[in-house]
Amino acid sequence: MAMNRIIVVTSGKGGVGKTTCTANLGMALAKSGKRVVVIDADFGLRNLDLLLGLENRIVYTALDVLAGECRLDQALVKDKRQPNLALLPAAQNRSKESITPEQMKKLVRALTKAYNFVLIDSPAGIEMGFRNAIAAAREAIIVTTPEISAVRDADRVIGLLEANDIKAMRLIINRLKPAMVEAEQMMSVKDVQDILAVPLLGVIPDDEQVVVSTNNGEPLILGKELTQAGTAVSNIARRLQGEKVPLMDLSVPKDSFLKKLRQLFN
Amino acid sequence: MDNGAGDKIADKKAPKSQPSSEPCIANAAMPDTENPGQPTKPPTSTTNTTSANSRSLLAARLKASKNVELYVFEEDMNEAQESLPLADVASLELDVDTQESISKQQITFKSEQGRLLLLLPQASEKSFTPTEWEELCQQLTIRLSSGDRFFQPNTTVHLIARDRLLDSRQLQKIDELLQTAQLRMKRIYTQRRQTAVAATTSGYSVEQQVKLEHLSDTDDKGKALETPLYLQMTLRSGVEIRHQGSIIVLGDVNPGGSLIAAGDIFVWGRLRGLAHAGAEGNEDCRIMALHMQPTQLRIADHVARAPEKPPAMYQPEVAYVNKGGIRIAIASEFAQIHLNGP
Numbered sequence: 001m002a003m004n005r006i007i008v009v010t011s012g013k014g015g016v017g018k019t020t021c022t023a024n025l026g027m028a029l030a031k032s033g034k035r036v037v038v039i040d041a042d043f044g045l046r047n048l049d050l051l052l053g054l055e056n057r058i059v060y061t062a063l064d065v066l067a068g069e070c071r072l073d074q075a076l077v078k079d080k081r082q083p084n085l086a087l088l089p090a091a092q093n094r095s096k097e098s099i100t101p102e103q104m105k106k107l108v109r110a111l112t113k114a115y116n117f118v119l120i121d122s123p124a125g126i127e128m129g130f131r132n133a134i135a136a137a138r139e140a141i142i143v144t145t146p147e148i149s150a151v152r153d154a155d156r157v158i159g160l161l162e163a164n165d166i167k168a169m170r171l172i173i174n175r176l177k178p179a180m181v182e183a184e185q186m187m188s189v190k191d192v193q194d195i196l197a198v199p200l201l202g203v204i205p206d207d208e209q210v211v212v213s214t215n216n217g218e219p220l221i222l223g224k225e226l227t228q229a230g231t232a233v234s235n236i237a238r239r240l241q242g243e244k245v246p247l248m249d250l251s252v253p254k255d256s257f258l259k260k261l262r263q264l265f266n
Numbered sequence: 267m268d269n270g271a272g273d274k275i276a277d278k279k280a281p282k283s284q285p286s287s288e289p290c291i292a293n294a295a296m297p298d299t300e301n302p303g304q305p306t307k308p309p310t311s312t313t314n315t316t317s318a319n320s321r322s323l324l325a326a327r328l329k330a331s332k333n334v335e336l337y338v339f340e341e342d343m344n345e346a347q348e349s350l351p352l353a354d355v356a357s358l359e360l361d362v363d364t365q366e367s368i369s370k371q372q373i374t375f376k377s378e379q380g381r382l383l384l385l386l387p388q389a390s391e392k393s394f395t396p397t398e399w400e401e402l403c404q405q406l407t408i409r410l411s412s413g414d415r416f417f418q419p420n421t422t423v424h425l426i427a428r429d430r431l432l433d434s435r436q437l438q439k440i441d442e443l444l445q446t447a448q449l450r451m452k453r454i455y456t457q458r459r460q461t462a463v464a465a466t467t468s469g470y471s472v473e474q475q476v477k478l479e480h481l482s483d484t485d486d487k488g489k490a491l492e493t494p495l496y497l498q499m500t501l502r503s504g505v506e507i508r509h510q511g512s513i514i515v516l517g518d519v520n521p522g523g524s525l526i527a528a529g530d531i532f533v534w535g536r537l538r539g540l541a542h543a544g545a546e547g548n549e550d551c552r553i554m555a556l557h558m559q560p561t562q563l564r565i566a567d568h569v570a571r572a573p574e575k576p577p578a579m580y581q582p583e584v585a586y587v588n589k590g591g592i593r594i595a596i597a598s599e600f601a602q603i604h605l606n607g608p
Binding site: 055 | 353357401561
């Protein structure tokens with residue numbers, strides 16, 4: 001049966017890059033020709049519109065749709081730079097309790113008819129906002145950073161997702177600093193995977209450029225020349241569509257000689 | 267070393283494992299000797315494995331293996347994407363239950379013969395949900411602190427509870443909030459017996475009416491605007507002020523904050539959020555600000571964004587509607603052209 005994909009991006013801990021990942025992943029998928037809608041499920045603390053640079057285009061929000069004050073397509077903000085991408089904004093002046101999981105399901109169900117990908121940006125935490133975000137999802141992307149606290153929270157979230165019957169989960173490890181990993185000051189990809197045991201979807205290296213792109217409302221993926229982080233995201237988008245893309249080599253350049261030697265012997 | 271678990275797990279939902287041929291970070295972090303010789307085994311699929319089960323197996327196997335693997339998902343998604351015709355966005359229907367929608371009314375203060383009337387918003391349900399009550403208290407706090415200077419100490423307040431159910435705890439809370447602005451709640455008007463009983467036991471005087479005709483402002487269409495709402499505050503992200511009249515703000519309106527007025531909007535400060543004047547449809551309404559840098563301006567049914575490039579210098583401006591939509595003029599020039607008339 002043909003099914004469009006409904007993916008929630010979640011993490012448990014705040015500030016690990018859920019929204020940044022959602023924005024860039026949405027943009028990358030749209031770039032590859034898929035029709036994508038990103039839903040901001042962070043009612044009361046919405047950010048996705050900012051990252052996409054669409055804040056000043058919002059006229060209606062998801063709540064207005066649910067209240068019957070506008071049609072669904074009126075609330076969707078289309079991205080001028082990338083017509084395949086649309087945003088369903090959250091209300092800023094409400095709390096997470098102002099929408100129910102049932103209502104979320106209703107919205108998503110309608111949207112799947114017109115979009116290949118529905119990406120839901122979950123708020124931090126595991127309360128009502130999180131429950132709303134996962135209510136309609138069939139798959140989940142767990143975003144974590146290589147920090148003990150983020151991994152702990154991600155583990156909790158994975159458990160909750162399993163309990164909610166969302167079993168197709170993949171992991172993105174964000175903001176990895178290869179140099180620190182090599183100095184054994186930061187958890188490695190393997191350390192994180194050891195604990196979470198969720199299939200790895202990709203690793204995004206730490207990138208200062210992300211701050212710039214966030215402030216400008218221009219997703220990294222739109223840049224003319226992709227940074228390492230940008231490439232990582234675009235690889236993730238390809239993997240998400242079933243393509244086999246090998247992990248990027250994130251090792252620190254000074255080791256490259258050793259690496260090459262090793263590759264030679266392989 | 268044989269890597270502990272020979273069989274790799276794959277079922278329809280969980281991925282088939284795909285050992286990464288590329289060197290990855292973990293290698294660099296933990297140089298290990300076994301790595302070059304490690305056999306790459308093709309995935310043997312075991313069907314009917316539950317996901318939770320596969321997770322623990324995967325975990326066990328990962329512990330045994332030194333290598334990080336990347337899993338690629340070969341699901342049946344590929345064909346699905348091609349075969350599904352997408353509907354037009356405009357055709358999407360959503361059956362909404364308007365009963366569920368939340369009242370957009372806010373609390374209002376009215377002065378009547380030297381007393382203050384505190385009107386609670388009409389509720390669709392007859393009592394407050396916990397969050398609605400929280401929001402109402404926040405609203406009241408904001409209104410009280412932003413109008414602080416104008417409340418005369420010991421002014422009497424009459425609470426118009428309409429058909430709301432209020433228990434004595436909630437009445438007490440309202441009273442406490444009013445006391446912070448040195449206002450005294452004396453009398454409660456209600457249509458509900460339970461609220462009346464609660465109020466009496468708490469020592470307030472009560473007027474129970476079946477219908478509050480002169481105060482119910484819901485049914486009449488085309489009614490006159492309320493007196494302007496004067497606020498002295500910084501309107502931060504997430505705060506929305508609605509008023510059935512003009513709004514005057516002494517302070518800034520930050521991005522994410524919004525002002526929605528049936529009349530004009532006047533911001534003596536920076537307007538960086540959203541302002542909607544003439545929200546009931548009056549195109550003659552205006553938005554004025556010392557520093558006009560809005561996220562969005564709306565007048566009646568018109569919507570406008572600020573220009574992409576901000577001006578070099580901000581000066582007081584007025585936004586109004588003409589045939590072309592919303593226009594912005596420098597305040598001093600606007601007064602000459604539009605106010606003095608031909």
